[in-house]
Amino acid sequence: MNGINPTLAFAIVTAIKAGVLIFVVVTAFAYLMLFERKLLAWFQLRVGPIWCGPWGLLQPAADAIKLVLKEDLTPATADPFIYKIAPALAVLTALMAYAIVPFGTFPDGSPISIANPNVGILFLLATGAIGVYGIALGGWSSQSKWPLLGAIRSTAQLISYELAMGLSIVGVLIIAGTTSLQGIVAAQSAHHVWFIIPQIVAFLIYGITATAETNRAPFDLPEAETELVAGFHTEYSSLRFGTFFVAEYINMITVSAIGTLLFLGGGDGPFVAQIPWLTIVWFLAKVGLLLFIFIWLRATLPRLRYDRLMAFGWKVLLPIAALNLLVTAAIVALRGHGI
C-alpha cells in the first residue's frame, strides 16, 4: 500500500470484498431456488427439476436465461420511473444487510465480514424496514388493483410483525450486552451457550416474524396466488420480475443468517478452536438448516386469512414478545449481569 492514499486503498479493498460477496449471495440465491423446488417436490412425492444438467443443477441458469429473454412490459398507466426503480430498490436493500454479516473468523481471529458497526442490529432492522418500499412502490406504481392490494397487505404485515421481531431481538441484546453482531457471536462462543437456550421464546417469535417479513408461506399474503393473481408483482415481467424474486430469496437468506448469528451462535461449533475455517462451515450449515425450515413450513402450512394474520401479530406475538422481554430484563437486572 506504499504511496497509495489509505482511504482509497480501504475503499478499493471494500469494493472488492463487496463484489465477491454479491457474487456469492446471488449464486446462493440461484441455488436456494433450486433447493426449494427440489425440496417442495420431494415433500409432494415428485422429483423436481432433473432435466437441466446432472440432477437439475443447471436449472437456475435455464431459468435466468428464460427470464432475460422475456419481454419487459410497463403498463401504460404505470408511473414509469417508480415502476422501474422499485425492483432495484427491493434487491438493493436485500443485499445491503450483508455488509455487516460476519460469516466466520479467519485463522488469525479476525472476522470474515465487510464492516462491523457497533449498531449492527439497528442497521439490519433499518434495511429490513426499507425493503418493504420496493414491494409497496412496485405495487402502487403498477396502477392496478391486485398489485395495490398486495402492496397494502405487505406494508400492514411488515408494520405488525416488525414490532414483535424487534422485541424478540432486544431480549438477545440485553443478555449479550452489545448491539454489534460480532459482539453477540463472541458472547455466545465465549460462554459456550447459544442464545436459543435462554431465549427459546424469542427464537420462536423471531422465526415466525421473519417468515412474515420475507412474505413466505404461510404468511405470503402480499403475493397470494389464489386471491391476488401474483400480488405486488402481477404487472411485472422479464428481469424486473426476476429481481423481485432475487430480493425475496436473498431476504430469506438474510433472516436465516441473522437468526443464526443471534440465536445459534454464528460460526460456533465443535472443533472451531482447532480449525478456524470450520466457522464458515458451521455458519453455512446453520443457515442451511434454517432455510430448510422455511421450505418445510411452506410445504406444510396453508396460508393464513388476512384478518387472522393481523390478529395473530398484534394480539398474540406482540404481548408474548413484550412479556419475554420483561422477564429477560428482570432476570438480568436481578443477576446484575447478562450472561
Next chain:
Amino acid sequence: MKINPLAAAWAIIVGHATTLKYLFRKKATIDYPREPYPHPERFRGVHELRKYDDGMERCIGCELCAVACPANAITVIGAENDPKKPVSPGERYGYRYEIDMLRCIFCGWCEEACPTDAIVLTPRFDIADFTRQRLVFGKDKLVVRDPYTQHLANTESSVETDPGVVRTDVEAKS
C-alpha cells in the same frame, strides 16, 4: 374465534411430522421417456397385424373390423391372393389396411370382430408425431415383422374357448 392454543400448536407439529415423513418416502414420479411406463396387463394401445408362424399374414381382408369400428378409423381393401405367391392362407388378403390413429378410440372392438385374430391391440402408446398424415398407420407400420415376437396378449384365451373363430381349414393347410 375460539382456538385452543395448545391443540393448535400440536396440530402444527403433527403436520410438520407428516410432511417430513413424505420427504423420505419413495417418489411417485416415473422418469417416463427414460424408463418404461408400467401399464396394466390388458392395456389397449397401438394395433398390430399378426402373422401365422410360417410368416403368412392372418388378415383375410374381410372388413369386419372396419364395420365394427365405432370411430370409423379403419379402412380395409381386400384382394384375391395370387395362388403362386399367397400373402395369407385362403382366398383373400388385406391389400390395404389403414388405421387412423387420430380417430381410433382404442376400444378393442376390431380385435373382437376379427375372425382370424389378425388385429390385436398392443401396450405401445407413445405415437406422437408432427403431421396428421403420418398418424394414419398403414400395413408398413401395422404388420409385425417377425411372427415370433408379435404381441400375444388378449388373444390366446379367445382362440381356445371359442374354436369357431379359428379357421381350422386354413390352419390345416398351412
